[in-house]
Amino acid sequence: MDIAKFQQELQATLKPYKDELPSFRSLPKEGLSRAEVVDIVAKLAQREAPRWQSGKVSGAVYHGDPAHIEFQNTIYNLQSQANPLHMDLWPSITKFEAEIIAMTAHMLGADYTEDEIVGSVSSGGTESILLAMKAYRDWARATKNITEPEIIAPSTAHVAFEKAAQYFGMKLIRVPIGEDFRADVRAMEEAITPNTVVMVGSAPPFPHGIVDPIEELSEIARQRGIGFHTDACLGGFVLPWAERLGYPVPKFDFRLPGVTSxxxxxxxxxxxxxxxxxxxxxxxxxxxxxxxVSTDWCGGIYISPTLTGSRPGGLSAAAWAAMVSMGESGYLEAARRILKSAETIKKGIACIPELQIIGDPLFVIAFTSKQLDIYAVLDVMSQMGWNLNGLQNPPAIHIAVTIRHTQEGVPERFLEDLRRAVEIVKSRPEMQGSMTPVYGMTSNVFLRGAVDQFLRNLLDTIFEA
Ligand SMILES: Cc1ncc(COP(=O)(O)O)c(C=O)c1O
Known part of the structure; x- marks a missing residue:
């Protein structure tokens, strides 16, 4: 494929409204009426919603039932102006955030330790990881005089750890995983140096969904006097309930004394x-x-817990509302439905001889193929309207099962389409491609060597009106 044609196709995918709607490259002379603006946004949202509502998307929208969305929107509407930077104006947000932290800590084993489990509300998984890594960097500098801090993480740990290392001048040591697709305990231990400040494990990691041996890893970290971070961004609200439902869930949370964040x-x-x-x-x-914390600035003493200054209090209110409205029974039931759909999907994939499931996952199911080009299967699934995650090193696909996939007939439709996709790829060996998947996109890129520059240019394109 030639690059110009590929870029053209990518443009069409990423900017489908370009020739259809006016682009604002400067402010309109007179503002549009609110009704017009609502009309534009509503029309676009309506066009985009069927894709993720249908259950054809891996992860992305985790609940998505209309009544739940409406409830979340109502709460956001009530507090859309709130900014917890102004603590005295919106003490309600302080209350909500303190309770979000307490409820999450309780769910993740805080009651099983003498230590106090504390926290912060951030803007997403990446920010939580950035904050924790920054905390370890500064802790190690203050208490151990470590000036060249190192993070040890399995190759499967989320790329946000790489981002943290880049942002905060830390060194990330990636350790290859074992044959069981979990962190290799011995290799992780061997990677420890006097500069190690924290070791990382995931429950589960994004790519293959198989929980790392956190118990062993965190114990090593504890004995060596370094921090241990469990990244439960994906599994934190599923695994506790999966355990209660009797699924085999290895220990991963604050019940383990070595887990420090x-x-x-x-x-x-x-x-x-x-x-x-x-x-x-x-x-x-x-x-x-x-x-x-800054005490001397002429704008006044400034304290900020996270990366951003002003923060959307309405979103904290909505998170609090989601948690207290779901309650234990709601999360348990959601996990039950998700794990049941995941079972159906796993069993179905296991019956397709050309595909192999990676490890024994619970709700993020990755699979590969020894016989076929798995990216060609991914391409055909995308043509059928599925939005799955392509993985690399080794090439594989995953589906993160959500409430969207617990809708009637969705797992069956997925399996039916997957079987068809495998047959199509089998019958057309020329389809074997060499494209590399991009996180969060159904289009693949192929320029292995020049990929870094290409992706930077791609981001530039996204910001062009
Ligand atoms: C295990 C894990 N950690 C971290 C993240 C990053 O989360 P976010 O995209 O909210 O920044 C993800 C996202 O999928 C994840 O799966």
């Missing part, structure tokens, strides 16, 4: 509107290293 996303399986997550710490000391 966790990230857990309210905006995924917590079923809150997009834009919130929780970062938790064992003890206040680490959290203090997360905070930003």
């Amino acid at each position: 966790m990230s857990c996303d309210t905006h995924k399986y917590g079923y809150a509107a997009k834009g919130t997550s929780v970062v938790l710490y064992r003890g206040r000391e680490l959290r203090h290293h997360q905070y930003f």
